[in-house]
Amino acid sequence: MGAASGRPHTLRSPPMPDCLSSELPLRLVGGLTTGSIYALIALGYTLVYGVLQLINFAHSEVFMGGSLAGLLTLNALTHHGQSAGAIYFYLAIIPGMLAGGLVAVALERFAYRPLRRRGASRLTYLISAIGASLLLQNIVLLWRGNVPENYPTTITAVPVFSIGTVQVFNRDLILFVAMLLMMFGLDRFVRWSRTGKGIRAVAQDPETAGMMGVNIDRVIVITFLLGGLLAGGGGVLYGMYFGRTRFDIGFIPGIKAFTAAVLGGIGNIRGALVGGLSLGVIENVGSGCLGSQWKDVITFVVLVLVLMVRPTGLLGEGVGGGTK
Amino acid sequence: MAVLAALSLVAAGCGKSKTETASATCVSAPKLSALGSTTRSLPGGISMAGQITASRTFASAAKPVVKIGFIGDLTGSNSNLVTPGANGAKLAIAEANAKGDLPVTIEFAPKDNKEANPTTAPGIAQGLINDRGVIAVIGPAFSGETSAVQPLFKAAGITHITQSATRDDLTSGGFTTFFRGLASNFDEASAAAKIVKKLGCTKAAVIDDKSAYGQDLGSTAATKFPFAGAKIVDRESIAPATDYTSLVDTLITKKPDIVFYGGYEPQASILLKQMREKGVKALFMGGDGMKDIKFGPDAGVTNSEGAIAVAPARDPNVANDEASKTFVKDYTAKYKVAPDIYAPEGFDIANIYIAGIAECGKGGASAVTRACVLKFVTDLKDFKGLTKTFGWTTDPKALHEVTDKFMNVYQIVGKNGVFVLLGEITQVAP
Numbered sequence: 001m002g003a004a005s006g007r008p009h010t011l012r013s014p015p016m017p018d019c020l021s022s023e024l025p026l027r028l029v030g031g032l033t034t035g036s037i038y039a040l041i042a043l044g045y046t047l048v049y050g051v052l053q054l055i056n057f058a059h060s061e062v063f064m065g066g067s068l069a070g071l072l073t074l075n076a077l078t079h080h081g082q083s084a085g086a087i088y089f090y091l092a093i094i095p096g097m098l099a100g101g102l103v104a105v106a107l108e109r110f111a112y113r114p115l116r117r118r119g120a121s122r123l124t125y126l127i128s129a130i131g132a133s134l135l136l137q138n139i140v141l142l143w144r145g146n147v148p149e150n151y152p153t154t155i156t157a158v159p160v161f162s163i164g165t166v167q168v169f170n171r172d173l174i175l176f177v178a179m180l181l182m183m184f185g186l187d188r189f190v191r192w193s194r195t196g197k198g199i200r201a202v203a204q205d206p207e208t209a210g211m212m213g214v215n216i217d218r219v220i221v222i223t224f225l226l227g228g229l230l231a232g233g234g235g236v237l238y239g240m241y242f243g244r245t246r247f248d249i250g251f252i253p254g255i256k257a258f259t260a261a262v263l264g265g266i267g268n269i270r271g272a273l274v275g276g277l278s279l280g281v282i283e284n285v286g287s288g289c290l291g292s293q294w295k296d297v298i299t300f301v302v303l304v305l306v307l308m309v310r311p312t313g314l315l316g317e318g319v320g321g322g323t324k
Numbered sequence: 325m326a327v328l329a330a331l332s333l334v335a336a337g338c339g340k341s342k343t344e345t346a347s348a349t350c351v352s353a354p355k356l357s358a359l360g361s362t363t364r365s366l367p368g369g370i371s372m373a374g375q376i377t378a379s380r381t382f383a384s385a386a387k388p389v390v391k392i393g394f395i396g397d398l399t400g401s402n403s404n405l406v407t408p409g410a411n412g413a414k415l416a417i418a419e420a421n422a423k424g425d426l427p428v429t430i431e432f433a434p435k436d437n438k439e440a441n442p443t444t445a446p447g448i449a450q451g452l453i454n455d456r457g458v459i460a461v462i463g464p465a466f467s468g469e470t471s472a473v474q475p476l477f478k479a480a481g482i483t484h485i486t487q488s489a490t491r492d493d494l495t496s497g498g499f500t501t502f503f504r505g506l507a508s509n510f511d512e513a514s515a516a517a518k519i520v521k522k523l524g525c526t527k528a529a530v531i532d533d534k535s536a537y538g539q540d541l542g543s544t545a546a547t548k549f550p551f552a553g554a555k556i557v558d559r560e561s562i563a564p565a566t567d568y569t570s571l572v573d574t575l576i577t578k579k580p581d582i583v584f585y586g587g588y589e590p591q592a593s594i595l596l597k598q599m600r601e602k603g604v605k606a607l608f609m610g611g612d613g614m615k616d617i618k619f620g621p622d623a624g625v626t627n628s629e630g631a632i633a634v635a636p637a638r639d640p641n642v643a644n645d646e647a648s649k650t651f652v653k654d655y656t657a658k659y660k661v662a663p664d665i666y667a668p669e670g671f672d673i674a675n676i677y678i679a680g681i682a683e684c685g686k687g688g689a690s691a692v693t694r695a696c697v698l699k700f701v702t703d704l705k706d707f708k709g710l711t712k713t714f715g716w717t718t719d720p721k722a723l724h725e726v727t728d729k730f731m732n733v734y735q736i737v738g739k740n741g742v743f744v745l746l747g748e749i750t751q752v753a754p
Contacts, residue, residue: 018577022577023573023577026573026576026577027573030569030570030572030573033569034567034569145399146400146401146438146439147400147401147403147590148401148566148590148594148622150621150622153624157601157602157603159603167602167603169601169602171601238566238567242566242567242568242594242598243594243597243598243624244566244594246566249566252565252566252567253567283570284569284570284573287570287571287573287574288570288573288574288577291560291574292560292562292568292570292571292573292574293560293561293562295562295570
């Protein structure tokens with residue numbers, strides 16, 4: 001499209017800007033990698049919303065917990081900060097996921113369940129979430145300090161193949177594939193397993209599900225756990241890819257992922273995937289057109305537009321594929 | 325030294341490297357401070373000791389006590405750029421007290437403004453102002469916090485000399501109590517432009533971190549580089565982040581041969597790391613904000629190879645004069661780590677105040693006042709310090725800039741991630 005050099009005399013529409021033509025493959029690759037992280041975090045928002053109609057605003061701390069657990073594991077395995085083989089990265093993902101799951105379940109237990117028991121209003125949950133988020137951030141701040149900590153280099157960037165002039169690195173692929181695997185596993189779990197059916201049942205109609213013998217408390221804990229596992233894994237992937245963590249590392253990815261969840265249709269598992277990847281791409285392509293300094297602005301404009309034009313998101317609301 | 329410096333710069337140049345041997349000669353260049361862990365716990369110790377002495381003041385002091393304050397990020401993510409200055413000042417004060425020829429005892433009062441936050445700085449400054457014992461202040465260390473406290477110190481008549489705040493307009497607001505003990509962003513950007521010219525870079529990307537210091541440095545650099553032959557292919561201000569994907573992608577498409585970053589070490593290093601990991605080979609350059617021992621390790625030692633920092637900071641570890649050698653020896657003995665950036669500047673500024681106290685003290689201990697110290701510092705001429713000879717400009721548009729504006733050029737040579745002094749800009753790229 002950008003090849004506007006020949007035939008100077010023919011009438012033509014104005015040339016596409018570089019960000020939508022020649023730069024596009026590069027921007028797509030970059031967008032899909034960051035989008036993968038957004039998707040993993042978005043999933044936690046979406047699952048919890050699907051089941052409880054509640055936005056878990058402390059979810060960014062679940063991500064931070066995973067990222068920190070990954071770092072601690074790597075530090076313990078690699079004598080603090082030195083480069084290490086890829087195997088260590090795969091070893092660190094498990095504790096990262098577990099830590100994410102643990103933080104999410106703890107949040108449910110201590111920040112939400114007491115409120116649920118007392119039939120608190122939606123606003124109370126929100127305040128409890130913000131309180132829990134600040135508490136967790138400050139615990140980590142006091143514990144680890146506010147100097148960013150480096151992730152040991154586990155996977156050295158090596159170009160695997162090229163699309164035109166755009167190099168795709170092993171790390172991009174690992175990030176993307178890991179995200180797809182986790183997403184696929186979760187999607188199948190919710191569709192096929194007995195517990196998954198329980199989750200969908202509670203999402204559709206908690207009262208009826210309760211009467212049919214679904215243990216609602218258990219379903220809710222598992223929902224938080226699943227979201228936490230994925231966000232925790234996302235935290236380790238983020239650390240591997242961008243190389244750093246700190247007490248407030250979850251803040252920006254958390255907000256982006258929330259936007260992604262709304263964009264895809266909050267409560268919709270596949271929507272989280274679509275929303276995360278789309279947001280990553282929109283952000284990165286938009287940065288190419290307007291300048292990287294507008295990246296965060298683009299995200300929030302997207303959020304506002306979605307809320308105005310299509311509040312149910314791209315795929316509509318509802319856990320389990322869009323049909324509520 | 326100058327010749328070696330020039331050679332190694334060329335070797336690191338904008339893709340115009342000819343010889344590999346040049347960098348080998350540079351390895352033998354004098355090393356910067358050892359890569360020791362900085363004593364992060366130190367500032368707390370200092371202030372604690374300070375409080376203890378303070379509470380004793382009335383009971384037992386034979387001599388009256390005056391205090392020299394200090395404001396800077398002593399425990400936050402930029403503390404590596406600030407703690408050495410505080411340590412240098414503390415050393416000077418300890419030496420002066422030990423000599424015992426002053427009519428007063430000097431106490432060091434360092435205050436931690438974590439993360440150099442401009443909104444918390446005025447409260448800290450007010451605390452120093454309310455303490456009648458404080459006769460002068462060192463700092464604040466960074467530009468944003470300095471700008472926030474200048475009116476307060478002016479109103480209170482307290483002299484404050486910064487050891488490291490370089491934003492240009494700090495000296496244009498008519499703040500008669502403020503002095504800048506080193507060259508400014510304008511000089512840093514000029515030096516960077518000279519390097520750009522010398523290396524023959526033609527396409528520059530100038531990025532900054534939106535901070536009071538970084539944005540100013542970036543803007544000045546962006547206006548100067550075109551005159552040095554480098555077209556500005558990308559100019560962006562991005563608040564500190566961890567994920568620089570979009571920016572790195574922009575750099576891939578704009579293909580600059582040099583990336584100049586106005587900002588601090590934590591972001592500079594992570595940006596460089598992410599650039600290199602996606603194959604951006606452009607030379608990386610920045611100002612004194614990124615000349616931090618953590619830069620190499622944070623960016624990854626191989627990624628950081630070739631990075632250049634210009635900084636108006638003297639490196640006493642490689643100086644040949646007796647005073648510097650003594651300073652390095654005493655500092656290392658006291659803190660178990662070699663003096664890092666701004667340590668000698670902090671030492672010098674404390675010594676200016678000590679000289680002022682000695683001068684004022686000729687009229688007795690009660691004559692050591694804020695006003696007397698301010699007058700002494702304002703009239704200061706040809707004061708020989710470790711880093712430079714101090715004296716101030718009187719132009720109201722750039723009031724109280726130091727007259728000796730030397731600028732050092734540092735580069736990470738080899739794969740050890742350590743900045744090595746190449747020499748002054750006048751030698752490296754005249």
